[in-house]
Amino acid sequence: MITLKSKREIELMRVAGNIVYKTHKYLEPFLKPGITTQEIDDLADAYIRSLDAIPSCKGYEGFPAAICISINDEVVHGIAGPRKLEDGDIVTLDICACYKGYHGDSGWTYAVGNIDEEKKHVMKYTEEALFVGLEQVKPGNRIGDIGYAVSEFAKEHHLGVVKELCGHGIGTDLHEDPDVPNYGLKHTGVKLREGMVIAVEPMLTAKSPRVELLDDDWTVVTEDHHPAAHFEHTVVVTSDGYEILTGEWKDG
Numbered sequence: 165m166i167t168l169k170s171k172r173e174i175e176l177m178r179v180a181g182n183i184v185y186k187t188h189k190y191l192e193p194f195l196k197p198g199i200t201t202q203e204i205d206d207l208a209d210a211y212i213r214s215l216d217a218i219p220s221c222k223g224y225e226g227f228p229a230a231i232c233i234s235i236n237d238e239v240v241h242g243i244a245g246p247r248k249l250e251d252g253d254i255v256t257l258d259i260c261a262c263y264k265g266y267h268g269d270s271g272w273t274y275a276v277g278n279i280d281e282e283k284k285h286v287m288k289y290t291e292e293a294l295f296v297g298l299e300q301v302k303p304g305n306r307i308g309d310i311g312y313a314v315s316e317f318a319k320e321h322h323l324g325v326v327k328e329l330c331g332h333g334i335g336t337d338l339h340e341d342p343d344v345p346n347y348g349l350k351h352t353g354v355k356l357r358e359g360m361v362i363a364v365e366p367m368l369t370a371k372s373p374r375v376e377l378l379d380d381d382w383t384v385v386t387e388d389h390h391p392a393a394h395f396e397h398t399v400v401v402t403s404d405g406y407e408i409l410t411g412e413w414k415d416g
């Protein structure tokens with residue numbers, strides 16, 4: 165079921181989204197060689213709770229950590245542990261927070277020290293792909309318009325589109341209808357309407373789009389072990405476009 169959010173609900177989702185944004189800004193300076201992913205996760209957990217929110221990932225379908233931390237060939241859903249970040253890594257923090265019953269969700273890929281050209285390429289164009297997808301978010305357009313735009317852009321830049329994972333509606337549940345795939349056909353799928361809240365999240369790979377699941381049953385990695393990147397914002401459909409909820413605070 166697709167729900168349209170009321171003004172009151174959107175106000176709460178703005179707060180939830182802003183908590184996610186602030187958590188990204190808080191964690192970014194810690195992403196240096198030598199820190200363990202467990203240390204990052206602990207910092208995230210404490211910071212989100214200090215803002216009167218709950219890390220939504222913890223316990224979600226049994227997920228054991230506060231946020232998802234995915235390195236290099238890990239696409240999404242990496243679990244914190246003793247692994248240390250190294251110079252030359254790229255690391256994706258996918259952060260979800262729940263405030264007064266409403267969720268915000270944003271993923272971002274960061275460089276650790278100096279990264280190679282392949283990683284620079286996949287990071288730069290996956291971030292751009294997010295905004296290319298978001299350009300399609302307006303009333304009357306359809307879900308397929310987003311996926312079409314993302315996949316055409318990925319093709320232009322020789323990146324793979326992970327098809328096994330999608331963006332999603334979001335609200336009182338972290339994952340709501342509709343699915344928001346990163347591929348699709350123009351003018352197809354659910355029509356976007358003012359008040360819908362969706363997470364748009366291209367997950368693109370440097371080479372083959374094929375992925376596999378690690379034995380921990382969570383971490384999704386590229387089959388060819390080339391790097392992947394992931395950029396995600398939670399947005400509300402407005403009368404003429406969209407508003408990013410997981411960005412900087414906007415007054416008025």
Ligand code: MF3
Pocket residue numbers: 220221222224225227232241258259260269270271
């Ligand atoms: N942002 C992630 C997603 O949309 C959140 C996953 S929470 C987890 O898939 F618990 F499943 F990891």
Ligand code: CO
Pocket residue numbers: 269331332363365396
């Ligand atoms: Co998401």
